[in-house]
Amino acid sequence: MTTDALDAWDAETARLVAVLHDVPPADWARASPCPPWTAADLLGHVVAGVARVPGMLDAPAPPRAEIDAIAYFRADARFSGSTNAERIDLGQRLAAELGGPGLVARLTTARAEAVGRCRREPGGRIVRTRHGDAMLLTDFLATRVLEAGIHGLDLADALGREPWLTGPAAELLTRVYGAADRPGLRRLALG
Numbered sequence: 001m002t003t004d005a006l007d008a009w010d011a012e013t014a015r016l017v018a019v020l021h022d023v024p025p026a027d028w029a030r031a032s033p034c035p036p037w038t039a040a041d042l043l044g045h046v047v048a049g050v051a052r053v054p055g056m057l058d059a060p061a062p063p064r065a066e067i068d069a070i071a072y073f074r075a076d077a078r079f080s081g082s083t084n085a086e087r088i089d090l091g092q093r094l095a096a097e098l099g100g101p102g103l104v105a106r107l108t109t110a111r112a113e114a115v116g117r118c119r120r121e122p123g124g125r126i127v128r129t130r131h132g133d134a135m136l137l138t139d140f141l142a143t144r145v146l147e148a149g150i151h152g153l154d155l156a157d158a159l160g161r162e163p164w165l166t167g168p169a170a171e172l173l174t175r176v177y178g179a180a181d182r183p184g185l186r187r188l189a190l191g
Contacts, residue, residue, distance in 0.1 A: 004175075005141035006118050008168035012148040013050065013111040015166050016155070020104045023159055028100030032158040034151075037091055039158040043103045044094030045087060046151050049144065050107060053114035056127045062134035065126050069135075069142035069176050078131045142176045145169050 020043070028040035037045065067074075077083060098106055118137065125137040149169045156163040165173075 003123075003138045003141070004168070004172055005138045005145060006115065008145045008166070008172040009118075009141050009148065010111075010115045011166040012145055012152065012169040013107070013115070015164060016046070016148060016152050017104060017108050017111065019152075019161060019164065020100075020107075020155065020159075023100055023104075025100060027159050028095070030158050030160075033154045036088065038095065039155055040095035040100045040103060041088075041091040042151060042154055042158065043091075043100065043107070044098070045091035046148065046155075047094055047103055047107045047110060048090050049147055050114055051110040052130060053144075054117050056129065056140075057117050057121060057125075057137075059128060061126045062128050063126075064134065065136045065139070066134045067139075069139040069146075072129070072131075072133060072135065072139070072143045073146075076131075142172060145172050146177065149173060 023039075028038065028043075030039045031037075032039050032042040034042055034045075094103065094106075118141065121137055126134055127137050127140055128134050129140060149165050153163050153165065155161075
């Protein structure tokens with residue numbers, strides 16, 4: 001499978017790895033714009049999301065897609081206090097276990113595996129998300145582009161780096177999420 005969403009996710013996660021590979025160890029303890037996470041905790045959250053993709057592909061495909069990339073972010077139990085607490089805890093546990101450099105190494109291998117696995121999937125592949133949603137893999141990957149892009153911007157802020165958003169990610173986010181009138185999205189695109 002080759003799609004705009006997969007190519008954008010590949011580009012955005014590759015850029016994330018490239019930008020983060022030389023972060024000084026002490027900088028990983030900086031506060032992120034996503035309290036209570038530090039920069040390392042936030043990267044732990046990103047790594048956990050990327051690492052989930054192969055397991056989704058190993059599971060049986062649902063018979064039909066039920067939601068799209070926009071409906072995925074609807075307000076329901078996925079944003080409940082208990083789900084948010086689990087999300088926060090997992091990011092913190094991974095950061096404590098691996099540290100910043102270890103998280104970058106884990107992201108490097110996890111993204112390579114996930115992108116490679118997605119490329120081997122047939123067009124029209126349907127997956128079930130951790131929240132129980134049945135959706136086209138291409139739509140799910142659009143949600144991953146949004147996550148990688150937004151949290152990349154959060155990490156840039158936390159680490160005092162210039163913000164970035166790759167051209168493929170900016171184009172996909174503009175098309176899928178209707179962000180065409182948001183000048184910051186286009187300005188951040190690297191082209």
